[in-house]
Amino acid sequence: MTKKDVLVYPNDFLNSFIAGDTIEVMKQIPDESVDLIVTSPPYNLKNSTGNGMKDGRGGKWANAALVNGYSHHNDNMPHEEYTEWQRNCLSEMLRLIPDDGAIFYNHKWRVQSGLIQDRQDIVTGFPVRQIIIWKRKGGINFNPGYFLPTYEVIYLIAKPKFRLVKKANAHGDVWEFGQESNNKHPAPFPIGLIERIISSTKAQSILDPFMGSGTTALAAKKLGRDFIGIDISPEYCQMAEKRLAENIFTYPKIRKESSYQIKLMEQNN
Ligand SMILES: C[S@@+](CC[C@H](N)C(=O)[O-])C[C@H]1O[C@@H](n2cnc3c(N)ncnc32)[C@H](O)[C@@H]1O
Numbered sequence: 001m002t003k004k005d006v007l008v009y010p011n012d013f014l015n016s017f018i019a020g021d022t023i024e025v026m027k028q029i030p031d032e033s034v035d036l037i038v039t040s041p042p043y044n045l046k047n048s049t050g051n052g053m054k055d056g057r058g059g060k061w062a063n064a065a066l067v068n069g070y071s072h073h074n075d076n077m078p079h080e081e082y083t084e085w086q087r088n089c090l091s092e093m094l095r096l097i098p099d100d101g102a103i104f105y106n107h108k109w110r111v112q113s114g115l116i117q118d119r120q121d122i123v124t125g126f127p128v129r130q131i132i133i134w135k136r137k138g139g140i141n142f143n144p145g146y147f148l149p150t151y152e153v154i155y156l157i158a159k160p161k162f163r164l165v166k167k168a169n170a171h172g173d174v175w176e177f178g179q180e181s182n183n184k185h186p187a188p189f190p191i192g193l194i195e196r197i198i199s200s201t202k203a204q205s206i207l208d209p210f211m212g213s214g215t216t217a218l219a220a221k222k223l224g225r226d227f228i229g230i231d232i233s234p235e236y237c238q239m240a241e242k243r244l245a246e247n248i249f250t251y252p253k254i255r256k257e258s259s260y261q262i263k264l265m266e267q268n269n
């Protein structure tokens with residue numbers, strides 16, 4: 001792991017995992033220099049009106065991986081603060097993509113105090129072109145007031161000239177992928193979902209500003225593209241780097257790079 005206080009684009013970024021605060025790291029990337037962004041932010045699940053996720057005492061949620069939050073983020077911000085943070089992240093992401101670029105921003109709607117909390121307050125004003133429904137397995141619904149939630153959403157936030165590659169528009173807007181198992185990160189993407197997104201575009205460089213266990217990186221390299229991964233947790237960056245290394249012999253396109261770097265931003269110390 002190399003310690004850095006200033007990162008230089010593109011050498012310090014491409015095919016690297018950067019451990020640091022996402023906005024601070026993104027600020028060091030020049031305008032319009034990444035083709036595509038695919039990400040899933042922390043959902044702020046522990047700021048909840050329900051009892052289980054709120055304080056982590058467990059109960060019904062005793063087995064939910066996210067009850068403990070992330071290694072370096074407690075997932076429990078006041079709602080307004082969280083919304084403002086996510087809007088600032090999206091503004092920074094929008095700055096980084098060119099006129100034919102796009103952001104695939106995954107989020108989850110949920111019921112709070114008996115009413116749906118969609119994420120309109122986060123995405124209002126951003127150029128949302130489409131909402132893709134990611135149909136996944138539910139869990140157990142203990143609340144008799146509503147049906148078992150079984151989907152998340154992916155906002156396609158696109159600049160005007162963004163286009164899919166030929167035939168990708170034949171996919172519908174409801175995608176069914178089961179959750180990822182066999183991953184120590186509490187909230188990983190299923191890799192098939194990210195491969196669907198990346199392979200639907202011609203993007204060569206793909207940024208995930210909340211990289212977690214490195215699913216976007218692995219999907220990008222499987223498809224012969226470049227990635228930039230940012231996560232506040234040096235532990236998750238190491239997990240992601242190890243995951244790529246373990247797959248070097250599985251996917252021939254990954255082998256082209258001999259090693260992937262982890263950069264630790266100085267402010268993390
Ligand atoms: C939903 S998870 C992403 C999981 C990822 N899609 C995967 O496949 O493993 C969100 C991630 O955001 C990270 N995170 C939280 N706050 C952050 C911040 N300020 N800057 C960078 N990363 C942050 C967490 O450590 C967590 O790994």
